[in-house]
Amino acid sequence: xxxxYINPFFQATNDVFSVMLNLQTKRGNLKAVEELIPVHEANxxxxxxxxxxxxxxxxxxxxxxxxxxxxxxxxxxxxxxxFVTSALSEVAxxxxxxxxxxxxxxxxxxxISPPQVIVGAGGxxxxxxxxxxxxxxxxxxxTFEISISLHGSK
Amino acid sequence: MWKEHYRIGxxxxxxxxxxxxxxxGNFIKVVQAEGKWEERIQEVKDTLEFMQHYVIxxxxxxxxxxxxxxxxxxxxxxxxHNEFRGEIRAFAKQVEQEGLDEEKVQEFGAKVxxxxxxxxxxxDQKIGEFIxxxxxxx
Numbered sequence: 473x474x475x476x477y478i479n480p481f482f483q484a485t486n487d488v489f490s491v492m493l494n495l496q497t498k499r500g501n502l503k504a505v506e507e508l509i510p511v512h513e514a515n516x517x518x519x520x521x522x523x524x525x526x527x528x529x530x531x532x533x534x535x536x537x538x539x540x541x542x543x544x545x546x547x548x549x550x551x552x553x554x555f556v557t558s559a560l561s562e563v564a565x566x567x568x569x570x571x572x573x574x575x576x577x578x579x580x581x582x583x584i585s586p587p588q589v590i591v592g593a594g595g596x597x598x599x600x601x602x603x604x605x606x607x608x609x610x611x612x613x614x615t616f617e618i619s620i621s622l623h624g625s626k
Numbered sequence: 627m628w629k630e631h632y633r634i635g636x637x638x639x640x641x642x643x644x645x646x647x648x649x650x651g652n653f654i655k656v657v658q659a660e661g662k663w664e665e666r667i668q669e670v671k672d673t674l675e676f677m678q679h680y681v682i683x684x685x686x687x688x689x690x691x692x693x694x695x696x697x698x699x700x701x702x703x704x705x706x707h708n709e710f711r712g713e714i715r716a717f718a719k720q721v722e723q724e725g726l727d728e729e730k731v732q733e734f735g736a737k738v739x740x741x742x743x744x745x746x747x748x749x750d751q752k753i754g755e756f757i758x759x760x761x762x763x764x
Contacts, residue, residue, distance in 0.1 A: 491748050492743050544739055546627050547651075547655060547658065549658075554728075554732035554733055555735055555736050558732060558733040558736035559736035559739060559740055562736060562737055562740035566740070566744060
């Protein structure tokens with residue numbers, strides 16, 4: 473997978489986190505993995521089709537997920553219920569959409585599928601067969617990962 | 627939920643945005659409250675309608691302002707509003723047909739919240755920039 477696919481995700485996360493959560497993000501070291509694995513409790517999977525195909529996995533620690541939704545809603549959240557996971561899905565969806573818009577500026581046209589939520593860490597996801605790059609993103613409320621498995625013909 | 631930096635420099639729209647965040651916040655509070663869903667359902671329904679009406683009402687006023695000031699991106703902005711109007715209508719229809727399901731309402735509440743934050747925090751700020759570029763507030 474090409475490294476220039478990664479930067480748009482960092483840019484998009486930075487922008488969306490700044491607008492929605494008033495948080496700055498710092499990128500950690502990239503890591504290559506053999507498959508997409510939800511390492512934290514709150515996970516959102518988004519499929520990509522078009523000039524690039526594959527999957528994106530957003531994996532948030534539970535505490536961070538609750539804090540993010542607290543920032544947005546102004547209310548204490550105490551469990552990963554449908555409200556919290558849907559809010560995370562929307563954030564992941566907006567980041568992915570924006571990242572793909574940046575990629576479109578490189579003449580790559582893609583579509584994303586509706587987000588799918590997986591609660592609970594561990595286990596590999598049967599839907600992926602290809603390698604992925606893990607992008608860790610640090611914020612004041614915790615560190616989460618975006619695993620990017622995209623493969624294109626261009 | 628409302629933040630001071632959301633102000634765009636139109637008193638009418640800034641006041642409406644505050645009201646909109648207030649109604650969305652109240653709706654989420656009612657949806658996320660403790661207690662049996664069946665016992666809370668009427669309050670959920672009332673706050674949901676109260677919020678939905680205001681979204682539609684506010685969009686109309688905001689589009690009128692954009693017309694008045696000759697906002698160059700009005701067509702794009704209206705298209706974004708129309709898409710969201712469609713989602714609100716679709717959910718209202720779903721509620722009418724299937725009733726209020728707790729998870730579906732939670733999902734809808736999360737969608738409205740994130741949409742509103744991103745829209746007012748980013749898209750509407752461009753109207754503010756335009757107003758300032760024209761030399762002042764409305």
